Amino acid sequence: MSSYLETTKNVYKKAAESPDVGLCCTTTPVWQLPGLSIPKVMLDMNYGCGSTVHPRDLVNDPTVLYVGVGGGMELLQFSYFSRKQGGVVGLDVVPEMLAASERNFKEAEQQNDWFSSDFIDLREGDALNLPVEDSSIDVAAQNCLFNIFTTEDLKIALAEMYRVLKPNGRLVLSDPICDQAMPEELKNDEELRALCLSGALPLSEYIKLITDAGFGTVEIRAKRPYRILDPKHYNTSQRIFIESVEVCAIKDPMPSDGPCVFTGKAAIYFGDEEYFDDKKGHVLMPNQPLAVCDKTAKALADLKREDIYISESTYFYDGGGCC
Known part of the structure; x- marks a missing residue:
């Protein structure tokens, strides 16, 4: 495992064992859905920068893959729309995070009479080598994970998501982006990369990586202010503005004149x-x-x-x- 991935694993091992409310700052309000009660511990462990749960993606009882489970909040939200055994596959490389999610689902069962933990299939695995069959997933999602990867690893992760999606399936992503040049010192800071900051790419580069993976349609669903890296607190000579973006990439055939990107x-x-x-x-x-x-x-x-x-x-x- 690459050293930056090992650092990331350690950061989220700690976050699983002791919820870190300030680890991420979600810029999207938490969905309030009829009959859905989210345990406080899940909210405290909401380690993302946006949301990947969009009801219009989740019609017709979909099979969902969520990579990087966090405290399980988005898995619970997805299962609201896919109430079947194993309808939501949750994948994480950190065993402690999987164990924490499993505990949180038991609490969610007490608060939601419609919910059963067996709606969710938790698996230990790597985003770079998904333990999921080809063309088996309707909606795949990740929140504030892919920006941690180096560009070469990100290409592999996107190719894996493309592989497991059914034709016309949807990949929903939420990540920090930054259109300023990120200093090399920050890019190479493994702790900052693990904290979803210094791996932020320019939006145009982020979208190109997605379309290069084969996705024929890309929707930009939200772009919001996220964080500031300033010279007083970080190794940078200028103030760096980071935004969060929510994107849906659809496994449509690639048009002959290039992808359709909606901004x-x-x-x-x-x-x-x-x-x-x-x-x-x-x-x-x-x-x-x-x-x-x-x-x-x-x-x-x-x-x-x-x-x-x-x-x-x-x-x-x-x-x-x-x-």
Whole structure:
């Protein structure tokens, strides 16, 4: 095992044995769902920077894989939508974290009459070599884990997620990102990498790694302020701004002209005709915004029409798009 991965394992071994409320700072409100009660210990062990639980991904009784179980909160949330034996597979490389989750699920059973611990299949395993069959998972997820990896390991982890997903399956990710240059001293600080800080990549690089793994559609669902690394407290000469991002990558066939990446852009037609049809599958009705991927936004902008407006990226996309 690489030394940085060993450091990471030790950090989360301690966090499993003694919940560390300040270890991460989740930027997404915890889902409040009818009949769902989350034990306080799970909230205290919510070691993520966002959320990977999106109800619209979780229809039709999906089989879910969650890598890096933490205290089990997102596993419990996923099982709310997949109430079947082994419907949610929870994977972690830290045995102590798996044991803590198992204890927490017993408490969750006491608070939720619909929940059974056998809904969740806990497995010890590595994100770089998933103990999961090919094309067996509907929704795979990870929260604040992949930014810990070096670029070469991240490529392997993404390829593994792609392997286990069914066709049209979804990979939901939440990670810190940073569009500033991260100093090498911080990049190589194993403790900071384990704490989900100095491994943060620029968003464009993060998305390219995902699409290079074969995912034909990528949705940016949220981008929020996360942390500051400042010269007073960290080995950096400038203040570094880190954001958290929530992304869904879909195992769609790769389009011949490249992936569809939705960053929250919209096109609005305000001309005099009944509608505008670009003859490529995109029909714009008058003054009705249509969410468009960045590729389509550029193609429409290149037409240089005065009656089509293309918005800037909002980095929030919630379906209803062009492709």
